[in-house]
Amino acid sequence: MSTHLTEIASNFKLEGQVEEVAPLGEGFINDTFIINTVGNGPKYILQRKNKNIFSPIPDMMENIQKVCLHIKKKVEATGGDPMREAMTIIPANDGKLYFLDEEEEYWAVCLFIEDTIAYEAAETPELAYSGGKGIGRFQSLVADLKEPLVNILPGFHDIRYRFKQWDEVLAKDPVGRKESVVEEISWIESRREEMLDFWKLVEDGTIPTRISHNDTKINNILFDKKGDVLCVIDLDTVLSSTVLNDFGDAMRFYTNTGLEDDENLENVSMDQEIYKAFAKGYLEETSWFLSDTEKEYLAFSAKYITYEQVLRFLMDYIDGDNYYKVKSPEHNLIRTRAQYKLLQSMEAQFEEMNKIVKALS
Ligand code: GN1
Ligand code: MG
Numbered sequence: 001m002s003t004h005l006t007e008i009a010s011n012f013k014l015e016g017q018v019e020e021v022a023p024l025g026e027g028f029i030n031d032t033f034i035i036n037t038v039g040n041g042p043k044y045i046l047q048r049k050n051k052n053i054f055s056p057i058p059d060m061m062e063n064i065q066k067v068c069l070h071i072k073k074k075v076e077a078t079g080g081d082p083m084r085e086a087m088t089i090i091p092a093n094d095g096k097l098y099f100l101d102e103e104e105e106y107w108a109v110c111l112f113i114e115d116t117i118a119y120e121a122a123e124t125p126e127l128a129y130s131g132g133k134g135i136g137r138f139q140s141l142v143a144d145l146k147e148p149l150v151n152i153l154p155g156f157h158d159i160r161y162r163f164k165q166w167d168e169v170l171a172k173d174p175v176g177r178k179e180s181v182v183e184e185i186s187w188i189e190s191r192r193e194e195m196l197d198f199w200k201l202v203e204d205g206t207i208p209t210r211i212s213h214n215d216t217k218i219n220n221i222l223f224d225k226k227g228d229v230l231c232v233i234d235l236d237t238v239l240s241s242t243v244l245n246d247f248g249d250a251m252r253f254y255t256n257t258g259l260e261d262d263e264n265l266e267n268v269s270m271d272q273e274i275y276k277a278f279a280k281g282y283l284e285e286t287s288w289f290l291s292d293t294e295k296e297y298l299a300f301s302a303k304y305i306t307y308e309q310v311l312r313f314l315m316d317y318i319d320g321d322n323y324y325k326v327k328s329p330e331h332n333l334i335r336t337r338a339q340y341k342l343l344q345s346m347e348a349q350f351e352e353m354n355k356i357v358k359a360l361s
Pocket of ligand 2: 029215234
């Protein structure tokens with residue numbers, strides 16, 4: 001494997017001689033490696049990109065490059081360090097942003113940024129605040145990038161598209177599970193109109209389409225040794241969509257006092273302190289470009305994305321577990337119930353959530 005990886009690495013324009021290519025992290029979607037070069041040469045990240053999820057990969061790499069170059073320009077203009085405050089894509093020897101190997105697998109390389117800190121979870125309001133600043137800063141840097149990106153994940157946070165999939169899966173009921181989840185299905189149906197009403201505002205342009213990150217976990221933000229936000233990484237899912245989705249998905253992750261698949265529903269609720277801290281950091285960076293309507297719907301976006309996740313987990317359960325990896329036959333159902341508990345907690349605190357955003361904007 002290692003010689004194979006060294007060979008793959010040799011197809012990219014690297015500085016210095018490759019010393020070793022070693023696995024890095026345990027991502028569920030891509031395979032990630034670190035390339036060490038001899039002596040004091042730079043390190044690189046090598047990834048095999050998952051072509052089953054992101055398609056087509058060449059378009060995805062173009063999207064990433066567009067965003068990276070734009071951020072670099074902005075960072076440079078304000079006296080920052082474009083090699084540390086933005087990702088640097090390393091092209092292949094033929095100039096392409098990827099290398100296609102003989103097994104039709106796509107590989108891409110970026111520069112490894114040294115001397116950084118990454119966190120696995122945002123358990124304190126201070127970290128949630130930093131996370132909000134990180135995502136807000138990213139959105140703010142690309143707020144003036146007007147050309148749309150290629151849509152490599154059609155319908156990703158589009159609830160109309162999700163309902164289409166949902167209706168098809170329910171009509172088919174391929175593994176006969178529908179009857180056992182009548183109550184759970186009613187959770188989705190009773191909110192269908194409310195969610196579509198929101199999405200209509202995106203469809204008719206009342207809520208603008210901008211560039212969003214779509215994987216707002218805190219470990220996708222690199223901090224410098226002082227603890228300040230340096231750079232947002234993992235740009236595979238950058239999309240032209242509403243930026244509210246990033247706020248909403250971050251709130252789904254950050255504020256949950258339990259696990260995404262907690263079996264003990266008592267553990268699951270929305271933590272208002274974390275919500276407030278993230279919203280503060282986020283709005284400090286984004287207030288200048290968000291429209292009044294976007295601000296008005298920030299709190300709603302947390303409910304929207306959490307609802308969408310309840311739908312996606314339940315739909316995958318009814319469909320026979322084809323999308324998400326599961327640890328047990330009931331795993332998607334456990335996730336559904338835990339995310340629904342979180343949604344209910346958000347609904348109960350919705351007035352407060354709106355007040356918090358209003359006070360901060
Ligand atoms: C997937 O693999 P991960 O955790 O980055 C999914 C997200 C879901 C999340 C739920 C491309 O993201 O949309 O919210 O699982 N990503 C894709 O845990 O479907
Ligand atoms: Mg990711």
